[in-house]
Amino acid sequence: MAKQRTSLFSGQAPAMDSLAFRLAGAADAVRQVSAGRSLPDALQATFTALNVDAASRGAIQDIAYNAMRKLGSARFLIGKLTKYPPAPEMLQHLLACAFALLVRHDNLPLRYEPFTTVNQAVQAASAIRGTAKAKGLVNAVLRHFLREQDQFEQMVNQDEVAQWNYPAWWIARVRKHYPNQWQSILTVGNQPPPLTLRVNQRRTTPEGYLENLHKKGLKADIIGPSAIRLSRPLPVNQIPGFMEGLVSVQDYAAQMAAPLLDLKDGMRVLDACAAPGGKSAHMLELADIRLTALDCEKKRLKMIHENLHRLGLSAEVRHGDATLSDWWDGTLFDCILADVPCSASGIIRRHPDIRWLRQPEDSHNLATLSAAILENLWGKLRKGGKLLIATCSIWPEESKEQADFFAFRADAKRLDAFGQLLPTFDGLNDHDGLFYGLFQKT
Ligand SMILES: C[S@@+](CC[C@H](N)C(=O)[O-])C[C@H]1O[C@@H](n2cnc3c(N)ncnc32)[C@H](O)[C@@H]1O
Incomplete structure (x- = not known):
């Protein structure tokens, strides 16, 4: 443990309850996300490496999530306030975390006094391995920003990526598919869930x-x-x-899946992409069904077991690939839920890192995989049975187009379902952006 701890700090680490320590921890997580790791995995690695206590975990997580929601503006400001990209790269991640605490957002109160943030960011730079020499730069950049904050924030509002805090391709895609709702979709995605x-x-x-x-x-x-x-x-x-x-x-949108299947006691049901088991558990709460919960990620099956156990429910939990049939005993199902793998573009407020991790071409690859899953599952549904296609995506290629294509099948009748639910936060109408398409085998 001690060995790993020294890999972030060059000497004595700041006290764990200090903002300097927490900024450094968050910067370490942001560094890992920049290298392609998901934020939850990155945070877990940081917590383990630094042996972080519960109070600091919450604070580090909070700063890192906030940094993801403001990464566009932070990168923009770093570009405006420095001549060259600060090196080593860790400085950029530290500055991004500091800016996440300094940039004002929707008139929300700042979590820390601005000068505390600056001082603690300088302390963090002094302690992090390789950045001590640049602590003056951190101080100068952040103080310059505070001196001319209004002007800098105006500049942020004139640059689309900086203003909205999404990659340019993401903004363009939301605007293209949802010309009337694109701003509210992007806004909801930046709110804490x-x-x-x-x-x-x-x-x-x-x-x-x-x-x-x-x-x-x-x-x-x-x-x-x-x-x-x-x-x-x-x-x-x-x-x-x-x-x-x-x-x-x-989330409420995810709670809309199970009731769509109109489950009755005794039905044989398949949840084909089940982990961590949220929708499986909901189906079991609604009726005494015989459920097979399938997932191809062995380590995620444990989450299904834990969820069902806590709720006093039971299912046959199986490891298997929904594009194949080796897990299937040959008996047809009455209902199938296909919560197919997707980009998660509809649950961005819960996973603000996803927008920076995804690539434009991911949707096409995911759609190809889910089409193979749906094709295989359809053969395992009895005549008269129902298949529910679900995604947590707002990209039509992964959801609406997938269901529209499925509707061309001669033996499929499309039933009413919600279609594309857009992420919404409006009074009591508060949910993520999921897609539902329901089909009956004729
Ligand atoms: C959106 S998550 C499912 C969420 C789950 N239905 C719930 O409500 O808690 C998608 C799941 O599909 C699984 N998956 C991806 N490809 C799969 C495949 N070919 N066969 C089975 N499961 C797959 C992933 O491991 C992941 O757990």
């Missing part, structure tokens, strides 16, 4: 659970048949009744 719960209807009711929350002084609203949104996010272990299986964490 709500904590939405799905009430386990086998154990309680939304009204009963809401009353329980109110008794504990927690504000919340019912926003869907089983969906409750907390006014302020909480760590899962502090959500009343979570460990006892009264509720699960699930």
Whole structure:
């Protein structure tokens, strides 16, 4: 552990409860994302390497997520405020994290006093291996920004990537497909996500659970048949009744999947891309079905087991590839949920790193994979049975076009489903951007 710790800091690390330590930790995570790693994996690696305690984990995570939501403006400002890209590269990641705390956003209060952020960023630069010599640069850049903040923020608003904080191709694509909603889609994607719960209807009711929350002084609203949104996010272990299986964490859009299948007791159901098991669990809460939960990622099967166990539910959890048939016993299914792999472009507010990790051509490759999955699954559905295509994407190539193509099948009847749900945050109408297409085998 000590050996890894020295790989971020050259000598004595700043105190773990200092902002300097937390900025350095967040910069380390941002560095890994720049190298192609997902932010949750990057944070986990940083936490392990630095042996970070629970309080600092939350703070580092908060800065790193915020940095992802403001990376466009931070990179723009670094470009404006320096002659050459600061080297070593770690300086750019540190500055990006500092700018994430300094740039004003939607009139929200800043988490730290600006001069505290500057001083602590300088402390972090002094401590991080290889950046000590540039601590003067960090100081100069950040102070220059603060001196002329209004002008710099105006410049940010004149550059599309800096203003919206998405790659240019992403902005162009949202604008092309959603000419009337593109600004609200991009805006929602930059907001911190709500904590939405799905009430386990086998154990309680939304009204009963809401009353329980109110008794504990927690504000919340019912926003869907089983969906409750907390006014302020909480760590899962502090959500009343979570460990006892009264509720699960699930966005409201994701909660719309299971009811679409109109499940009845005794039905044989396949969840073909099941991990971590959110929609599997919801289906099992709604009816006494015989569920096979399949996923090709062996290590993600553990999450399905854990979720089902916590909720007191059971299913046959199988490791297998939904493009193949070696996992199948030959008995046809009454219903199939195909929550196919996608770019996750509809859940950007929960995963702000995704926009920087994805490439424009990913959609095409993902669509090819999901078409193969759907083709294979259709052969495993009984006549009269239903197949629900789901994605958490807003790119038509992965979702709408996929379902439209499927509708050409001679033996498929398209049923009503939601189609493309756009990410929305408007009063109680608050959900991610998912797609649903429903088909019956004729
Ligand atoms: C969007 S996630 C599913 C989320 C899940 N349905 C839920 O609600 O919790 C997609 C899943 O598909 C799995 N997957 C990707 N390709 C697959 C394949 N060829 N066969 C089976 N599962 C696959 C991934 O491992 C991932 O867990």
